[in-house]
Amino acid sequence: MKHIKTINKANLKASAAKGGCGKCQASCQSACKTSCTVANQKCEREA
Amino acid sequence: MIHKFKINGYNIVLDVNSGGVHIVDNLTYDLLENVEPPFSEKCPETVLKKLSKLYNTDDIKECYDEIVSLYNDKILFSEDDYEKFAKSSVSSPVKAMCLIISQDCNMRCKYCFASTGDYGQGRKLMSVETGKKALDFLIEKSEDRKFLEVDFFGGEPMLNFEAVKAIVEYGRKREKEANKVFRFTITTNGLMMNDEQLEFINREMKNVVLSIDGRKEVHDYMRPLPNGKGTYDRIVENFKRFAKARGDKEYYVRGTYTKNNLDFSNDIMHLYELGFDQISVEPVMADPKEPYAITEGDLAKIFREYEILAAKITDILDSGKFINFFHFMIDLDQGPCAIKRLRGCGSGNEYICIAPDGDIYPCHQFVGIEKYHMGNIFDGTFDLDIKNEFASAHVYSKPECRKCWAKFYCSGGCNANNYIYAGDIHNAHKLSCQIQKKRLECAIMMRALRMLEKAE
Ligand code: SF4
Ligand code: SF4
Numbered sequence: 001m002k003h004i005k006t007i008n009k010a011n012l013k014a015s016a017a018k019g020g021c022g023k024c025q026a027s028c029q030s031a032c033k034t035s036c037t038v039a040n041q042k043c044e045r046e047a
Numbered sequence: 048m049i050h051k052f053k054i055n056g057y058n059i060v061l062d063v064n065s066g067g068v069h070i071v072d073n074l075t076y077d078l079l080e081n082v083e084p085p086f087s088e089k090c091p092e093t094v095l096k097k098l099s100k101l102y103n104t105d106d107i108k109e110c111y112d113e114i115v116s117l118y119n120d121k122i123l124f125s126e127d128d129y130e131k132f133a134k135s136s137v138s139s140p141v142k143a144m145c146l147i148i149s150q151d152c153n154m155r156c157k158y159c160f161a162s163t164g165d166y167g168q169g170r171k172l173m174s175v176e177t178g179k180k181a182l183d184f185l186i187e188k189s190e191d192r193k194f195l196e197v198d199f200f201g202g203e204p205m206l207n208f209e210a211v212k213a214i215v216e217y218g219r220k221r222e223k224e225a226n227k228v229f230r231f232t233i234t235t236n237g238l239m240m241n242d243e244q245l246e247f248i249n250r251e252m253k254n255v256v257l258s259i260d261g262r263k264e265v266h267d268y269m270r271p272l273p274n275g276k277g278t279y280d281r282i283v284e285n286f287k288r289f290a291k292a293r294g295d296k297e298y299y300v301r302g303t304y305t306k307n308n309l310d311f312s313n314d315i316m317h318l319y320e321l322g323f324d325q326i327s328v329e330p331v332m333a334d335p336k337e338p339y340a341i342t343e344g345d346l347a348k349i350f351r352e353y354e355i356l357a358a359k360i361t362d363i364l365d366s367g368k369f370i371n372f373f374h375f376m377i378d379l380d381q382g383p384c385a386i387k388r389l390r391g392c393g394s395g396n397e398y399i400c401i402a403p404d405g406d407i408y409p410c411h412q413f414v415g416i417e418k419y420h421m422g423n424i425f426d427g428t429f430d431l432d433i434k435n436e437f438a439s440a441h442v443y444s445k446p447e448c449r450k451c452w453a454k455f456y457c458s459g460g461c462n463a464n465n466y467i468y469a470g471d472i473h474n475a476h477k478l479s480c481q482i483q484k485k486r487l488e489c490a491i492m493m494r495a496l497r498m499l500e501k502a503e
Contacts, residue, residue: 003075003110004060007495007502008379010067010122012388012455016132019384026143026196026398028410028461041383044194 021045049124050452051079054492055354061491063452064129067122068379068495074102074110084124086115133389133443138396138434140190145400145411146181148173148211149202153238154278156270158303158331158339164202166402166415172207173403177424178214181401184424186225195222198232200400200411205239215251234258234301236270237282237289245292253297257286260302261314261328269305269339283321290322299373301327305339309348312356319363319370327373330482332464341478350485357489364497377456377490379498388442391458395419395437409437412463419466437462440472447475456487 023044048063051071058076060069071079081094090111098107117123150171152164164170182197189195197218199211211233218229233248234256240248248255259282260266267277286300300323304311311328318326330349333340341349356372363370382388392398395409399421407421407429408414422428442448442459451457460479462472469476 001113001116003072003106004113004117005070005499006117006122007068007070007498008066010062010065011380012064012066012385013121013125013128015383016129016385020132020135020386021384022139022142022192022397023194024383024387026393028392028394028398041387042378043381043383043387045384 015043019043019045048127048450048452049079051076052488052492054488055358057492057496059488059492059495060123061452062117062123062125063455064127065122065125066379066382066455067117067125068491069117069123070495070499072110074098074106075114077101078107078110078114082111082114084118086118129385129389130443132386133441135386138431138438139393140192141185141188141397141399142192142194143196143198143393143398144181144185145198145200145398146173146178146214147201147400147402147411147414148178148199148204148214149207150403151206152202152236153206153272154203154236154270155273158269158305158333158337160332160412161202161414168402168415170202171403173210173401175210175213175217177401177403177405178210179217180405180424182214182218182221182229184401186221186227188429189227193226194228194230196230196232198234200234203236203238204233205235205244208239208244212247215247230254232256236278237285238278240285240289245289248289249292249296255289255293255298256327257282257289257298257300257323258302259283259286259300259318260304261308261311262317265304265308265314266302268307269303287322297325299325299327301329301373303331304328305331305333306341306345307339309345309352312352312359315356315372316359324370325373326371329374330479332468332479341482343478346478346481349482353485353489357493361493361496374486375490375493377487377494379491379494385455388455388458390441392461394462395421395440396434409433410463412461412467416466437472445473445475447480451475451480451484453480453484453487457483 024041049060051060058071060071090108095107150165155163185195215231222229230253231251232254233252236258260269263279266279270278272278300318315326315328330341335342360370360372400408400411402414405424409419413419421430421433442454445459448454448459460475464476464479465474466472
């Protein structure tokens with residue numbers, strides 16, 4: 001495309017379908033302790 | 048829903064529901080001001096006419112087709128169909144716990160949310176017995192979760208270091224029996240750290256959070272000793288020693304900025320120059336009456352400062368060096384699943400906090416708030432109504448968050464800030480939202496540019 005460059009895979013919806021296993025780190029805990037930014041966390045789901 | 052913004056000369060468009068990120072030219076940016084679904088086959092005449100003052104008509108038509116094509120691919124104006132997942136947000140096993148191991152502190156930080164360490168409840172240390180009981184409670188409530196996070200927090204945890212050691216030792220024994228893995232972490236102000244303590248921390252703690260605000264005058268002003276003297280010199284020496292011994296293992300330095308240092312990018316650079324490259328620095332949350340509190344009037348300056356910070360960090364990365372600013376960390380391809388993003392921090396549900404006398408609260412920031420006192424590990428009380436209330440406090444049950452573009456990155460904000468400063472865990476705290484959104488814009492922009500560079 002000439003005007004628009006799409007950067008990523010845009011796979012958020014797919015992640016909902018197989019997500020929610022709950023293995024990942026609790027967010028605020030052991031990081032900054034005053035805010036919740038979930039987007040920077042890793043997914044820990046085993047394949 | 049889409050969100051578009053301009054930063055440092057780039058035009059970014061985020062498709063909220065698919066997570067799609069697009070870098071666009073000025074024409075697309077302006078055209079997106081004027082069109083939205085349902086799309087007609089051709090670009091509407093009125094729009095063509097309006098934009099033809101600035102752009103060539105053929106270009107506008109071509110751009111319109113690109114927009115429609117991305118819409119058809121469901122990565123622009125994609126639909127919000129997450130509510131059904133939100134409804135499945137139910138009470139979960141507990142997997143993370145904060146232990147207020149010391150409700151006492153050897154500093155008197157002016158902005159301390161725990162009222163200079165004692166949470167307004169008097170100075171107390173947690174006994175080893177309480178700590179052990181808390182770990183048993185966590186094992187019991189964790190059901191099938193294997194990895195259990197336990198953070199030693201205060202006040203200042205090092206004031207009760209013997210208990211930390213005994214509790215960790217107990218955890219190491221219990222984890223084998225119960226087929227769990229404890230991931231211990233500790234947050235410290237760095238005033239006390241002898242070699243033996245350092246060795247223990249390095250061995251047992253998965254992550255360590257070191258509190259420091261930045262430049263000496265900034266740090267010393269907000270983080271003095273009880274006698275008013277500054278703490279910078281002492282802790283910097285300790286932290287450097289710590290970092291050296293820590294090697295490759297995880298740790299962060301974390302600071303707070305206030306109205307007194309709205310030029311906080313300088314503090315972050317100062318921390319970097321001291322040799323720390325994993326950095327988290329956040330705005331103070333305080334009663335607006337406090338002289339150091341951040342208020343609406345500071346926002347323009349703060350927004351600008353995040354842009355400056357983004358540029359400084361980009362320069363460092365471009366020169367081949369490493370720095371990680373926690374609030375710019377974002378993974379646009381492999382981040383957490385959407386379900387996790389709907390639920391947020393998990394306070395009161397997956398995460399709880401234990402006060403020195405065994406009282407249970409939804410998280411460390413709720414300690415002492417009677418309304419959310421969930422029970423006590425000694426008498427077996429654990430209020431499942433409160434747990435359910437937190438479990439269902441996801442982005443779709445928070446009115447402002449539902450319609451917010453940042454919902455899948457912010458996850459509904461901090462329940463504690465919402466309660467304390469906006470009156471209800473479901474009410475977004477506007478000031479936090481605005482700062483959060485600016486940080487996210489910077490983070491998305493930086494990440495997108497890096498991905499673009501790689502692709503080209
Ligand atoms: S807390 Fe604020 S920024 Fe976060 S999702 Fe809710 S409205 Fe958006
Ligand atoms: S409510 Fe706020 S302070 Fe408490 S765990 Fe969640 S993000 Fe952290």
